[in-house]
Amino acid sequence: MTESLADLASAVPRGRILPVGPSRRRSVHVIERNALAYRRMWYVFLTGFFEPLLYLLSIGVGVGALVGRLPGPGGRLVTYEAFVAPGLLAAAAMNGSVFDTTFNFFVKYKYAGTYDAMLATPLGVGDVAHGEVGWALLRGTVYAAAFLLTMAALGLVASPWGVLAVPAAVLIGYGFAGLGLAATTWMRSFVDFDFVNLALVPLFLFSATFFPLSRYPNGVAWGVRLTPLYQGVNLERSLVLGDIRWTLLVPAVYLGALGWGGVRVASSRLARLLQP
Amino acid sequence: MCAPPLVQGRALTKRFGTYIAVDQIDFKVERGEAFGFLGPNGAGKTSTMRMIGCVSPVSGGELSVLGMDPALQGPAIRSRLGVVPQEDNLDTELTVWDNMAIYGRYFGLPRSVIRERAQELLDFVQLGDRRQDRVDPLSGGMKRRLTIARALVNQPELLLLDEPTTGLDPQARHLVWERLYQLKLQGVTLVLTTHYMDEAEQLCDRLVIMDRARIVAEGSPRELIQLHSTREVVELRFATAEERRDALPLLNGSGERVEMLPDRILVYTGDGDGTAELVARDGLRPASVLVRRSTLEDVFLILTGRTLED
């Protein structure tokens, strides 16, 4: 086994299992496991795509007929459907990723013993964390690509930059996957998932997903700007509607840092929780 | 024997906070043997097994597994171990076959190799015809056998079994024992924990008796019985607690040793039938008298003053 050589290189203090850096090769097996599990639940996988689409048709098209045009990023007037669609794409990326890394993760971590089984093999805690995040992102990529295609078919992608909406959705998924995974390591029982919903629902509704920031009083608007989903919505909307600025790197870096930090926190906490 | 031991603990210690779960134990497991940790619940068996399985950091002392240090070479060691944990953790979202297949993938085995081995192993544990079944509806014994098959997918040199038959009915237990015995014949080194003395006697070439985080005795089942107990035991049951209490002083001196349990009195003796006759002559009227050979249970009782099963 080649990893043993690298492992020997550093001495470790007593009382810790050396957190062997996650290896991409090994974390792929965690993704494989989830793919196997979903093979028999493909319809659950499939239906995950419908929810944002239904919202787009209901709120976007239905209520949109009552709203008319409004100023998009950069101030150009856009239809309400075109305004809300990238917001829903961002929100769906958040929802999917949070569901995978909180609820699904918790079941496997606390009740099913899935990770105890994995850790008895060469897989390490870092592999588990990276594998689960990788799975969430893979799933998110499929959904985002399908949703973007639907948007394009409905004529809601105004700019060729719109293709970047898929990687942007993956970035949003990454940010929230880190956050979700880290938060889950503090959860004690399913009752604690009320807090996840308590965070997700307002993020979904108030992050300029459905109406622009200008609807808020100034102070509140600044608060909203700080939330990760607002950053994601802003990024998606600018890409899809073609308002490309250097400042779009801000949400990108923000979300990336969130994901990276979250996964690190989660890995180190999981090492202690799963290997007491 | 000049080959280095497969597992060796020296003053091995495990602490959870200030609680000491394993207290400076010393043991050695040689290649090819079946080695047991026998002890009651809470003795520290699982804690020890988890350290050997490289999923729980050592708090003190030394541990080497397959000649390597678990703290430094966890993945390398684990790739050569098979682990059957105390609680089955089969993947209930997958079928029997997929459980085998994905476990093999965790070890990085190629799919073609897994396919071959998985079928062989499922046949070995007599689950060959349950490939496509879900795991949940399997009986406790089948789940246990599947866990064993899964642990063998990487052809481990060392198989760790934490209470392999706890919770199984007698028939299922015997089937598991028989399979483990086959593995032993094939040269797989077994390390197992148990709180059943019959399991230890059946399976272990050598064992240590653990109690309250410490090892209190070590040897083969026969050696342990010879060294610490008498050849035979007379078990006396009485109709009431008073009768039992009153009988105790009369029994003193009737054997080498007398132990009073909540439901019976044990008289340790070299000659069971003789002692039983003696008891009858003394005018005692026990409800039942049973003469039997000494077991590891007796060794544990003599060494710790308590029974294995709470």
Added chain:
Amino acid sequence: MAVAPPMLRVLEREAIVFRKLWRGSAFSSFVTPVMFLAAIGLGLGGLVERRTGHVAGVGYLAFVAPGLLAASAMQTAAGSSLWPVMAGTKWIRTYHAVVATPLSAADLYGGTVLWVGVRATAAASAFLAVAVLLGGVPSPWGILAVPAATLGALAFAAPLAAYAATQDTDLTFPVIMRLGIVPLFLFSGTFFPISQLPSWLRPVSVASPLWHAIELCRQATTGTPRWAAATGHTAVLIACVAAGWRWGTRTFARRLTP
């Protein structure tokens, strides 16, 4: 359908369990709809009113409030009659312990459904109070929206609890939520009048119990009663409850006392 006292004992048991879980339930059946009301009714509603003015004769907030009231009653009913019934029959098997007492499977079913009704009433009352404060309920008749929403909740709870008792796993439940409950939530006249739907879709919405519940609630909160229509909506909802009830007493009996 007189409520037999044994059924009330089932209700009592549910209430005791609920004391531990109230937070999540309060969140999903009260806080979430209030947030929707604020975001869609006020936030998005401002944009609607700026352009279209009124929807179906009232401000957008007043239009959406009764829709969310009835729709969230439906969601509460669905969530608390699918999984909890699965838990009772399969996962923790509490129902089997209950039917070992003098309580019958039918009592258990009735108690379970009524309990959903009790919670729907409480959630609807709280939601209505908030809607009044935000100015989304122009008419004092609005108080009648509480029984209307409760009836709507029962129209979903009765058949869904009956269905849940026929299932061995919860695999179909997320599919029911995503392909049944969510589309109903979005297309039954909750957020926009169903007259805007393509003509082929309109009959589908009209067939859904939620549309009837929303219409009843909306007539109440906006103070525009149309008695004939209201009678029709009520009749449809009662028919759903009755049909579900007949089915449920059977599926519970088959599952628990075969």
